[in-house]
Amino acid sequence: MGAAAKGWIVVAALSGAISVIVGAFAAHGLDLSTEAGRKAREWLQTGSQYQVIHALAIIGVVVLVRTATVNAPVALVAQCLFVLGSVLFPGALYALAFGGPRWMGAVAPIGGAAFILGWLSLALAALMRPGAG
Numbered sequence: 001m002g003a004a005a006k007g008w009i010v011v012a013a014l015s016g017a018i019s020v021i022v023g024a025f026a027a028h029g030l031d032l033s034t035e036a037g038r039k040a041r042e043w044l045q046t047g048s049q050y051q052v053i054h055a056l057a058i059i060g061v062v063v064l065v066r067t068a069t070v071n072a073p074v075a076l077v078a079q080c081l082f083v084l085g086s087v088l089f090p091g092a093l094y095a096l097a098f099g100g101p102r103w104m105g106a107v108a109p110i111g112g113a114a115f116i117l118g119w120l121s122l123a124l125a126a127l128m129r130p131g132a133g
Helices: 003-028 035-066 072-097 102-106 108-127
Strands: none
Touching (some): 072 108, 102 108
């Protein structure tokens, strides 16, 4: 396995680990007797869910590239967008949950757009795969 593939797997694994840590904190570490605690839990759970899904997507793209199922350069764009989305979307929600500035709420849609563009890039990578006619 090449260094690039290993690097993507490490990035995905770390992202997945963070999502589990945050999800566990959301389930067990908040005071749910307050409205703020319940809202924080929602933000953390949503961010964690999207983060773990895209960690798995990054690993999936590694497999697709290694099996020459998709166009590798376009798939790289998808992976970068998945990482960007995994920083911006859950990161904004995590920041809000931990008392960050309200303007962080405006960052989440940018991360969501990165996720969408990542999935569209992956579709394009499949359409442009080596040997596609």
